[in-house]
Amino acid sequence: MIRKKKILLIDDEEDFCFMVRQNLEQAGEFEVIIANRGEEGINLAREQKPDLILLDIVMPKMMGDDVAAALISDPKTKNIPLVFLTAQVLEGEIGVESIKEIGGHLFIAKPVNTEKLISAIKTVLREKINETKIS
Amino acid sequence: MEKDRILVVDDEEIIRQLLVRTFDKDRYHVEAVGDAEAALKRIKGDSFNLLITDLKMPKVSGMDVLREIKSVNPYMEVIIITGYPTIESAVEAVKIGAFDFICKPFDLEQMKTAVTRCLKKQKFSINHVKLGELTALFEISKTVSISTDIKSLLARILDSALEIVKARKGSILLCDENTRELTVGAARGLSAEVINNTRIPLGEGIAGRVAKEGKPILVSGAEQVPGLRNSSRYETNSFLSIPLVSKYLDSQENILGVINMTDKISQESFTEREKTLLSVLAGQAAVAIENANIYTQLQSKILTLGQTIDQLNQTQNQLIQSEKMAAVGQLAFGIAHEIRNPLGIILGGVEFLEKNLVKKGGINKEAVEKIKQSVDRANNIIVDLLKFSRTSELERQSVNIRALMEDVTSLIENQAYLKDVRIVKNYTDNALSVLADPNLLRQAFFNLCINAIDSMPKGGGLRLNIYSGQGAQANKEVIIEIADTGKGIPKDILPRIFEPFFTTKEPGKGTGLGLSIVHLILERHKATIAVESAVGKGTKFTIRLPFSLPVDLLSEGGRDDKKKEDTLN
Numbered sequence: 001m002i003r004k005k006k007i008l009l010i011d012d013e014e015d016f017c018f019m020v021r022q023n024l025e026q027a028g029e030f031e032v033i034i035a036n037r038g039e040e041g042i043n044l045a046r047e048q049k050p051d052l053i054l055l056d057i058v059m060p061k062m063m064g065d066d067v068a069a070a071l072i073s074d075p076k077t078k079n080i081p082l083v084f085l086t087a088q089v090l091e092g093e094i095g096v097e098s099i100k101e102i103g104g105h106l107f108i109a110k111p112v113n114t115e116k117l118i119s120a121i122k123t124v125l126r127e128k129i130n131e132t133k134i135s
Numbered sequence: 136m137e138k139d140r141i142l143v144v145d146d147e148e149i150i151r152q153l154l155v156r157t158f159d160k161d162r163y164h165v166e167a168v169g170d171a172e173a174a175l176k177r178i179k180g181d182s183f184n185l186l187i188t189d190l191k192m193p194k195v196s197g198m199d200v201l202r203e204i205k206s207v208n209p210y211m212e213v214i215i216i217t218g219y220p221t222i223e224s225a226v227e228a229v230k231i232g233a234f235d236f237i238c239k240p241f242d243l244e245q246m247k248t249a250v251t252r253c254l255k256k257q258k259f260s261i262n263h264v265k266l267g268e269l270t271a272l273f274e275i276s277k278t279v280s281i282s283t284d285i286k287s288l289l290a291r292i293l294d295s296a297l298e299i300v301k302a303r304k305g306s307i308l309l310c311d312e313n314t315r316e317l318t319v320g321a322a323r324g325l326s327a328e329v330i331n332n333t334r335i336p337l338g339e340g341i342a343g344r345v346a347k348e349g350k351p352i353l354v355s356g357a358e359q360v361p362g363l364r365n366s367s368r369y370e371t372n373s374f375l376s377i378p379l380v381s382k383y384l385d386s387q388e389n390i391l392g393v394i395n396m397t398d399k400i401s402q403e404s405f406t407e408r409e410k411t412l413l414s415v416l417a418g419q420a421a422v423a424i425e426n427a428n429i430y431t432q433l434q435s436k437i438l439t440l441g442q443t444i445d446q447l448n449q450t451q452n453q454l455i456q457s458e459k460m461a462a463v464g465q466l467a468f469g470i471a472h473e474i475r476n477p478l479g480i481i482l483g484g485v486e487f488l489e490k491n492l493v494k495k496g497g498i499n500k501e502a503v504e505k506i507k508q509s510v511d512r513a514n515n516i517i518v519d520l521l522k523f524s525r526t527s528e529l530e531r532q533s534v535n536i537r538a539l540m541e542d543v544t545s546l547i548e549n550q551a552y553l554k555d556v557r558i559v560k561n562y563t564d565n566a567l568s569v570l571a572d573p574n575l576l577r578q579a580f581f582n583l584c585i586n587a588i589d590s591m592p593k594g595g596g597l598r599l600n601i602y603s604g605q606g607a608q609a610n611k612e613v614i615i616e617i618a619d620t621g622k623g624i625p626k627d628i629l630p631r632i633f634e635p636f637f638t639t640k641e642p643g644k645g646t647g648l649g650l651s652i653v654h655l656i657l658e659r660h661k662a663t664i665a666v667e668s669a670v671g672k673g674t675k676f677t678i679r680l681p682f683s684l685p686v687d688l689l690s691e692g693g694r695d696d697k698k699k700e701d702t703l704n
Contacts, residue, residue, distance in 0.1 A: 013476045013479075016479050019483025019487060026491075087472050087475035088475075088521070089521075090522060110478070111510060112479065112482075113486060114483065
């Protein structure tokens, strides 16, 4: 049996987190762990070593880009791929370079349908595997 | 009382002496000359009421003298005397205008009676003429006082003055407030060179003196004024100059200019009476000129005021617009967070329900789709708002407009095909590259093209033209035309189409932000957009996008704007 991919979702919207977990887990390939605050997310990432982190940007106290910076600076978490998930950007609005600058792999605008989200997660995970192989 | 002046012309000495002695010296001034040439010379130098002339004289006949006199001064009376009367010559003389035709030898009483009658008639004629002049003056005053255009007013005053004093040449010189010099405001019979170059300092020459002293000058002969005969302006020997005195200004600077008259048709000198008449006209003219000046100043003030008000309105509109923009920006950001998150939850929820209940037949699939579509619709409003608020941030790079438009057409091709819209492209061969934000420009062109297609539900043509600016605008701007054969935009709506939230689409079909976004994007690029539209015929948008760099500095055809591959669609 293939190991389920562990996804860490850091988002202050509890209901949103709940729905995403329901849908991703129902798809069968993912295990979703949730943090509603940035600091909590960083700790969970260190402890649980997820395969991928879905990270909201606009959050109270610690913003998503600060969380990203903390994760990248930590050797334990720096290799975990990051996908930003936010309501304030438009599709295609932020280029690859800008996302990489803040340590991300992709930007997804909310609301996003499950199919798209799964496809995005898989794409990033595949890229990550390829990167690891090359290096 | 002024004496009547009589000139006698006869080659016979005895007749001349007889006639000079006949008339009462207290009532008449009588002169006599021996031939026609002397008579004509005398008449030109001085003014006479009556000429008594012999018909038959050596060289020039009395009939010729009569003809000459009537041509230059129709008011001067002529009595012909002859020793060889014929019916024909008598008839001819009367036809030309002789008062009487008297045969030699004549009875002195008969002559006296003829002269008395003749002068009486002449006085009557002159009074008639004076009445005519006054009537003319009155009429002129009336028309002059209602004129407000200074140029035509001056021309009218000048023509009236020439008419009143029966002169051929004249000018109105105006006093320049700053230089205190006289320049030509209107002229008749003067060369363009004289008109353009005349600048007379106050106090110099006749006109300068009149302007300085404010008193009219009548020069009856050139000899009275040194240099006048040689003046390039006038070739005459009589000259009349009348000041135009302001009724409003202080005494020091109350001279508006002068009216100059010269070259009298009769070649006689100007008279005191004409000086008086012209002074009356000048009084009226001065008022009219000042009124016209005030009117012109008022007009220009009103114009300036109008422009200021326009500018104020424009600035106010711009301020309102930027306030609106700032508000929309903040609103968009807040709304995006507050609405897109719940939308995400709704979408996630409905997907969850769909997966778990539809299969079991517990939920209607159509209902699920409707929820999803509504989420899309709500999200699109937020997307438009965000786009609208994002147009202020430009990421400039070299963009090939033609390639960019190709991008846009590839995005709309399918929609155009479905709506039976034919796309006609006409791009010039030039690699027209500008420094611009490719994403925003693409957005602007896309919005315009989609609107165009939407306006042609029954099919039509979408014409896309791209070409370089012509003439002075060559190498300065690229012109993009997007024209459709759709419904067109009614005139009353046309000025509002770029307003945020203005839409003619049905509720739910548009947010009213599409064209505002286009406008904003172009504004950020210092580009202009013009729209022409005719209901039932179609609409054409013309965009003029400036090259921000010289063409040769931009990479030809190079475009490195990023594709959307980096995100999900």
